[in-house]
Amino acid sequence: MSDVFSVEALGHVVGGRTEPTDDYWGGTRAIIRLDGDRFPFDATKGLEEFSHLDVIFRFHRTDPTDLNFGARRPRDNPDWPEVGVFGHRNMRRINWLGSSRCRLVKVDGLDLHVEDLDAIDGTPVLEVKPWFEEFGPRGEVRQPTWTSEMLRDYFAPAPPTV
Template structure:
């Protein structure tokens, strides 16, 4: 089966390389592509947070591995690609929950999007409290260490 997707928007920001840390200082503007009507953003400002689904268009197929130590750190366990959130994924799809800062016409401005300048956006969804997980979120200890500077 083949799935063909057309980007609905594009990211503009100051990050031109996929560096692993310090994403909270990056403010991104997401602008709708010409084939998406402006009305697609109607009432989006009623939400504080959005889920952004994007395409890692700069990832080359040869960099995709299905298991490894996160960030190559020997202190972390071997983890399958589906137990990590790295960009080198089989379908090159990224997902991030962002804070919506502003909506103006065909653009939105967001914080905490870990996508570089020019990244194609595949979809945008508002965050509903009712879709958030119930109960405690479980994760291994190495994740907190890996993430300690990601949003700083």
């Protein structure tokens, strides 16, 4: 059942954070720089009309020996239940793919200025799509309480440094 295929990065994250961390991504600004050797400037035409993007990227700094396909406690917190790899959104995944919805601040040619993208400087970007409201959740949304506890500060602004 294993299909193997290759995917090419269409750009990279420039700027923003340099280290992956669990929290405080709020207000983080970065640029998704699309590959100018493959894409003409008009590849982004009309994108400025959208407020948000869905971005698929590769966790390029994940330790391949740190993959866990079974159940574990999120962030190793003993107060939270064990969940399997498909019941969590961390970087320990077989294909090392991440997805993020971020705010589009500005389009400057092939540079997409974004905010709240939880990918670090140098991250290969595999896909960028405008977010359509119609693709949002349909019907009742539910999730366990541990996810809200875990993500309470995920998109909070970074605390001031002393």
